[in-house]
Amino acid sequence: MNESVISLKSGTVALPSAPRAPRLCPALRARLRAAGALADRHIAWALPLLLLLAWELSTRLGLIRPLFLPAPLAVAQTFHDLLVNDRLWLDFTVSVVGVLRGFVVGTAGGLLLGFMAGASRTVDRFLGATLDSIRQVPPLAWLPLLVLWIGAGSLAKTVIIAKTVFFPVFMNTLQGIRGVAREYIEVGRVFGLGRAQLLRRIVIPAALPGIFTGLRFGVGLAWATIILAEMLGGRQGLGYLLTRAQELLLTSQLFVVIVIIGAVGLLIDKGLRRVEARLLHWKKGFEG
Amino acid sequence: MVTPPTVPPRPTAADRDAAVELRARQVSKRFPARRGGDPLLVLDHVDLDLRHGEFISIIGASGCGKTTLLRVMAGLEPDFTGSVELGGRPVTSPGPDKGVVFQDHRLLPWLTVADNVGFGLLNRPAADRQRVVEKYLRLVGLQNFARAYPGQLSGGMAQRAAIVRALVNKPRVLFLDEPLGALDALTRMHMQRELERVWREERVTVLMVTHDVEEAIYLSDRVVVMGSRPGRVKKIIPIPVARPRSREHPDFLAIKKELLTTFSLEAREYFSYEI
Numbered sequence: 001m002n003e004s005v006i007s008l009k010s011g012t013v014a015l016p017s018a019p020r021a022p023r024l025c026p027a028l029r030a031r032l033r034a035a036g037a038l039a040d041r042h043i044a045w046a047l048p049l050l051l052l053l054a055w056e057l058s059t060r061l062g063l064i065r066p067l068f069l070p071a072p073l074a075v076a077q078t079f080h081d082l083l084v085n086d087r088l089w090l091d092f093t094v095s096v097v098g099v100l101r102g103f104v105v106g107t108a109g110g111l112l113l114g115f116m117a118g119a120s121r122t123v124d125r126f127l128g129a130t131l132d133s134i135r136q137v138p139p140l141a142w143l144p145l146l147v148l149w150i151g152a153g154s155l156a157k158t159v160i161i162a163k164t165v166f167f168p169v170f171m172n173t174l175q176g177i178r179g180v181a182r183e184y185i186e187v188g189r190v191f192g193l194g195r196a197q198l199l200r201r202i203v204i205p206a207a208l209p210g211i212f213t214g215l216r217f218g219v220g221l222a223w224a225t226i227i228l229a230e231m232l233g234g235r236q237g238l239g240y241l242l243t244r245a246q247e248l249l250l251t252s253q254l255f256v257v258i259v260i261i262g263a264v265g266l267l268i269d270k271g272l273r274r275v276e277a278r279l280l281h282w283k284k285g286f287e288g
Numbered sequence: 289m290v291t292p293p294t295v296p297p298r299p300t301a302a303d304r305d306a307a308v309e310l311r312a313r314q315v316s317k318r319f320p321a322r323r324g325g326d327p328l329l330v331l332d333h334v335d336l337d338l339r340h341g342e343f344i345s346i347i348g349a350s351g352c353g354k355t356t357l358l359r360v361m362a363g364l365e366p367d368f369t370g371s372v373e374l375g376g377r378p379v380t381s382p383g384p385d386k387g388v389v390f391q392d393h394r395l396l397p398w399l400t401v402a403d404n405v406g407f408g409l410l411n412r413p414a415a416d417r418q419r420v421v422e423k424y425l426r427l428v429g430l431q432n433f434a435r436a437y438p439g440q441l442s443g444g445m446a447q448r449a450a451i452v453r454a455l456v457n458k459p460r461v462l463f464l465d466e467p468l469g470a471l472d473a474l475t476r477m478h479m480q481r482e483l484e485r486v487w488r489e490e491r492v493t494v495l496m497v498t499h500d501v502e503e504a505i506y507l508s509d510r511v512v513v514m515g516s517r518p519g520r521v522k523k524i525i526p527i528p529v530a531r532p533r534s535r536e537h538p539d540f541l542a543i544k545k546e547l548l549t550t551f552s553l554e555a556r557e558y559f560s561y562e563i
Contacts, residue, residue, distance in 0.1 A: 186364065187394050191408045191457075192383040201410075205398045282398045282437045 070252040075259075078252040088241070092260065095237040098154060099226050102161020103219055110166045110214070114173025118207070119199060124174070131170070139164045139225050143232055152233040157226060164225045165218035169211070176210025177203055209283055212276045219272060223265050309493045310338040310461050312361055315370035317353070330356050332518035333370070338461065343487055343494045345504035346512045347551065353519025354497045355465055361495060362386050362463040374460060384408055387454030387492075391466040393446040395438035401425070401449050402434035408457040424452040427486060444475040448482065455490055462487075464496035468503065480506050484532065501547050505540060506533055513550050523550055 039046075052072050058064050059071035066074065082088035113131075117124040139160050146156040180203050188202040230239025238257050245253035317331040330353040338344050346354040359365045361372050363382040372379040374386065382388065395404045406421040425431045428448040438446055447467060454462055467483070468476045484507055487494055498504050504511045508527055515522040525547065529539045 183390070183392065183394050184396065186382075186390075187396065187407075189364070190362075190382045190386070190388045190454075192381075201407075202396070205396070208398075280398075282439065 067249070067251055070255060075252045075255045079256045082253065082256055091237050091241050095226055095230065095239070096264065098157045098237065099161055099222050102158045103165050103222055105158060106162035106165030106218065107169050107215065109162065110169025111173055114170045115177065118174045118177025135167050140228055140232065143229060147233055157229055160229050161222045161226055164222045168218040168221065169214040172210045172214025173207065176207030179210060180206040209280055212280065216269060216272050219268055220265065223268060227261055307339045308337045309340045309375060310361060310495065311373045312336040313371045315357070315360055315368055315372060317356055317360055317365060317368040329518040331360070331368070332520045334519065334521055336512065336521060338493050338495055341491050341493055342509045343496070343507055344510050344512060345496045345498055345508040346514055347498055347501060347504045347547070348514030348519070349516050350499065352514045352516035354514050357519065358463050358465050358495060358497045362388050384457040385460045387457065387459035387462040389450050389454050389462070389464045389467045391469045393438070393450040395446055395449055395453070397438050400434065401430060401436050401438065401441065404438065405449055405453045405456060407453060420456055424456055427489065428452050428482065443471050444479055447471065447479065451483070451486065455486070455492065459492065461493045461495060464494060466497055466499065483507060501544060501551060502535065505543050505547065506535065511547065513547065
């Protein structure tokens, strides 16, 4: 079929024609490809949008009672009401500031002790067993005791969050420092660096990727923990709003708060990722 | 029939002593025993002198202790017996007067090429540092890559950066531990020419470990052949071929043959079978 055929009439060689696939004009093809690329870039939005659509429709068509699943538009209305007529903004700031405060304290402690334990085996042995024991008790298990000692105020929250952030930061800093390749240490020695210089110019930069993993992990955990802490005790914060909505059977308020919690968590992680990308731009690895 | 290369008259002991830069005397090194076995003797009473400005290569089968000898002489191995002296002073630790280039380039990935090359100069004023770094980058043709990161360089480029990083401090001795071992054959030959040029321009004393006989002959004033288990100096062969050297020169080929013979005898002992 595709072989060359010598036409008897003209005596010229008829070249085999290209396989007969449906051919699009180049402009259309380019446009399709561009659309494909666009779709690929925004693929993350497709599933949530579809779910949202199905959700709105199912409630509107009366398939599900709004008590169980209020329609998205109703949730949006509730969001507006909560923000304008209720205390959503206050609770939002309480949670965010609470996390920030605990995060700063926990990170500072984790970095400091992590560096010290990383730099000195003695410090590591001195702290190791104690910290490991404390670590085994989940942050929220400390809550009753803390409430007893210092009440259910913002100080208790700060302590809980600081504890939550401390351990991932501490452990990743320690491991990051211990995991610095001997080869790099040797480079430092070849240039005659003293201990302080070695730490500053070789060990810390090399440990930075590990430290960042700890930070990101810690802050994610902290955000989840503060919500839980507020649900368990306290009269303020997004977690408290959840409990209140639950008790009053205000399902659409539940949704508002859940969406906010998710969005804030996502923003925190994206922000840290961006800082990381800028700080660790030299790092190359598997990019998927 | 190849005529053996002519060896120049040996200088007197006094001549040699006057110009000796780096000296190892009766250096022995053991690695600690594993699971109750005997400690492994890696170096057995090694003597080696490097004259000022000389290029010396150590060759030997893998595992013969040549890298250990280099590391001891560079001050990177703390426990050894015997003595190593640089310019008459005992070597006890690494330092800026002893430049080291490793087989893997070991550039720091978080620093630019320029900052890597200037790593040893941080105590100098910035302008001074920049001038020196620029000069050395130019020396190895990397001036356009000053702001690149090591991850963006090819193997040969990274190794060139590593070589000048070791040179910026004007070390008295440059230690090269199989510096071209990880490169492909063509890049390697190119880098050998480059290395010779840098050595000539910098007038630095070089101790290089390699397993490549041709590389050793091409670059060295003298080639040290090491035997294994325990590592000792088996033979020191001067290379009296005029530079720049041609790999096809009859003298070059004769020495290569001699070295390969020594080498394969050694390897036969080492592997205990014919090769």
